[in-house]
Amino acid sequence: MPDEQLTLADVDLNDIDAFQAQRHHAMFEVLRREDPVHFQDEPDGPGYWCITKHADLMTVNRDYATFSTAAGGINIPDLDEEMWNGVRDMMLYMDPPRHTRYRLLVNKGFTPRMIAQLHESLRLRTRAIVNGICERGEIDFVPEIAAELPLQAIADLLGVPQEERSRLFDWSNRLIGFDDPEFRGDRNEGMVAAAELYLYFNALAAERRQTPGNDIVTSLINAEIDGDTLSEAEFDMFALLLTVAGNETTRNATAHGMKALMDNPDQYAKLVADPSPATIDRAVEEILRWATPVLYFRRTATHDLELRGRQIKEGDKVIMWHISANRDEDVFDDPFRFDVSRWPNEHIAFGGGGPHFCLGANLARLELRLVFEELVTRIPDMHLDGEVEYLRSNFIGGIKRMPVAFTPTAPIPV
Numbered sequence: 001m002p003d004e005q006l007t008l009a010d011v012d013l014n015d016i017d018a019f020q021a022q023r024h025h026a027m028f029e030v031l032r033r034e035d036p037v038h039f040q041d042e043p044d045g046p047g048y049w050c051i052t053k054h055a056d057l058m059t060v061n062r063d064y065a066t067f068s069t070a071a072g073g074i075n076i077p078d079l080d081e082e083m084w085n086g087v088r089d090m091m092l093y094m095d096p097p098r099h100t101r102y103r104l105l106v107n108k109g110f111t112p113r114m115i116a117q118l119h120e121s122l123r124l125r126t127r128a129i130v131n132g133i134c135e136r137g138e139i140d141f142v143p144e145i146a147a148e149l150p151l152q153a154i155a156d157l158l159g160v161p162q163e164e165r166s167r168l169f170d171w172s173n174r175l176i177g178f179d180d181p182e183f184r185g186d187r188n189e190g191m192v193a194a195a196e197l198y199l200y201f202n203a204l205a206a207e208r209r210q211t212p213g214n215d216i217v218t219s220l221i222n223a224e225i226d227g228d229t230l231s232e233a234e235f236d237m238f239a240l241l242l243t244v245a246g247n248e249t250t251r252n253a254t255a256h257g258m259k260a261l262m263d264n265p266d267q268y269a270k271l272v273a274d275p276s277p278a279t280i281d282r283a284v285e286e287i288l289r290w291a292t293p294v295l296y297f298r299r300t301a302t303h304d305l306e307l308r309g310r311q312i313k314e315g316d317k318v319i320m321w322h323i324s325a326n327r328d329e330d331v332f333d334d335p336f337r338f339d340v341s342r343w344p345n346e347h348i349a350f351g352g353g354g355p356h357f358c359l360g361a362n363l364a365r366l367e368l369r370l371v372f373e374e375l376v377t378r379i380p381d382m383h384l385d386g387e388v389e390y391l392r393s394n395f396i397g398g399i400k401r402m403p404v405a406f407t408p409t410a411p412i413p414v
Contacts, residue, residue, distance in 0.1 A: 072300035159215030257287030
């Protein structure tokens, strides 16, 4: 349970410092109990409705005709015309039927078969990553473990040379870290990062047209349904989405998951004692619930409606707080207990169903399964060795640094 006991008057979801200090759970606990469809005032905007219960979030996420992505975007702040023009061709900002057409095209490059083909190479990459740190006894877990497998995986998927994967890391940090001063704290810097990324992937696409590869870029530039293909802008937007979503989210789920295991040594010991696939799979689902790397997504009401007695007007912002729904007392028994055996586990870390269910869910589960299987098998005593530094954001639940220590072990053959 959150240590802090708050009242409804204490709730301010605009307070990004509160999120960085991990005080948001206490605010959401109050909202779920006292005002589950809460209107939050906004200093530089009209305010927004906060959806904090699991069932309500599922309702909003699935009813795309009433709760639109295309009408206002996915973030709390409204976009100006220049910024809106820059993202309107991204799948996240579309409603059906346009979203349906786009998703059919990009699915051609993201099939279960392609993910299955990655399994063995990612297993070997995971082993090599742990080999690289296992003899040292102390590391910063985020850049040296949590960030590495998602970066290597997304580089493989996109056909980016592994020696250039650090560029993906830099672009994604600048694109999502605009509220954190370490990442320049400037939305314009995010636009610069996006422009750099587009130039890079347009050059890569031109190269793949001459020399096709077994990667998503090749699949996307050749994807066609009934004569329909991706425009250059749509291709650029998918490259950006995959760069960010493909490494930010899994990186943060891995870091939060390892911290939860270290904070709950009895749960860590369960996995060490039984790292079987069934045990690891359940642990991965609990890690996803616990971490919820994307804290919210926004929708915009397309007409007047009532929800739990609250009158939502056409054009109102409606914010789905996944991080709150994944601690909903009506769905999860003792939701603030981290339990690697929890089952069933109806978390909505990948979205609450509907057209925007995470395209990369299977890849994320595979990466988490591989990394935790390797860690609990080879490093049974990892523990915190310094202060955990969280990202300053109320959109991404990020961990920037997490010093850890453990008993050194010998590398094993790859």
